[in-house]
Amino acid sequence: MTGQARWVADFNESFLDYREGDVKFDLFIAGNTRSKGFILSRLFSFLLNPNYEVGFFAISLDEENEPNDRRLRKWILAVKSCMQKHEMKWAWLMLVGQSPSESVKKCIKEAQDRTVGVAYADASSRQVISADAYLGRQLKKYVKIK
Amino acid sequence: MRMEQKRSPIQLYNLFKSFVAMFTIQAVMVLIMPSGLVAPIWYQIFAVNLIVAGVLGWYLYKQWYHIVFSYDDAGFKLSKGKNPPMAHQWSEFSKVSLARSEYNEFKVKLYSNGDVVEIPASKLKLDPFKFRLQVIDLVTKASSPGS
Secondary structure (H helix, E strand, O other), X not given: OEOOOOOOOEEEEEXXXXXXXXXXXXXXXXXXXXXXXXXXXXXXXXXXXXXXEEEEEEEEOOHHHOOOXXXXXXXXXXXXXXXXXXXXXXXXXXXXXXXXXXXXXXXXXXXXXXXXXXXXXXXXXXXXXXXXXHHHHHHHXXXXXX | OOOOEEEOOOOHHHHHHHHHHHHHXXXXXXXXXXXXXXXXXXXXXXXXXXXXHHHHHHHHHHHHOOEEEEXXXXXXXXXXXXXXXXXXXXXXXXXXXXXXXOOOOEEEEEEEOOXXXXXXXXXXXXXXXXXXXXXXXXXXXXHOOOO
């Protein structure tokens, strides 16, 4: 899974199998929206980019943890709890699975949260289904599956 | 039980920095001396400066920058320069992450109840991605009830 070489944030710390309560994220990466670099990049970033801590969480899905409303709510709450600890302004939650059912697609699209963008990466069809909220749509825009 | 493994590679950049610092101090001392005194033995002074900068630079590097890291299944020891070594057990930690600094240097960070201990993987010339997996494995094994 790769992006389109579009700068989103400077992600500089990654955790594997990160536990938040009884939720386990396969991947959690933390970063900041202010980029580093040489003098001009720093100045540009200082003047134009907000200084926000941000995060990206990923869960690999199987038959046992297929998303439903209750489970998705639990995952989003775990993301929010982690965001609070790391003083993050927003985060993305990416679910990676295969051939989601219609109910799963509906559940993802209806995930309305202003600070957590949710998307489902379907590895079989190489499609990304996102929540209708702004952050979810942004995540869909950035991520392409190859 | 894994044998104790030790890493203490020379950090060439820091060694060079120490050498340059020592050479610069001597060069400034030579520059403020009367030129009539220095000019006839210019090459000899330059050679002595290089040798002294090498010796003092090495000493400074060992005092300030040299990192020694040793670890086994139970825990690890990390020392920098002449500071007392820091020793920890893997079982003290609950979370492991891999962090990149703004100078593109990787560190493996170990978290325990709000405290963070960093192992400078890049400076130790370890593959940070493989080393992180190894540390996760050691922390998991050390924290498991049977260990």
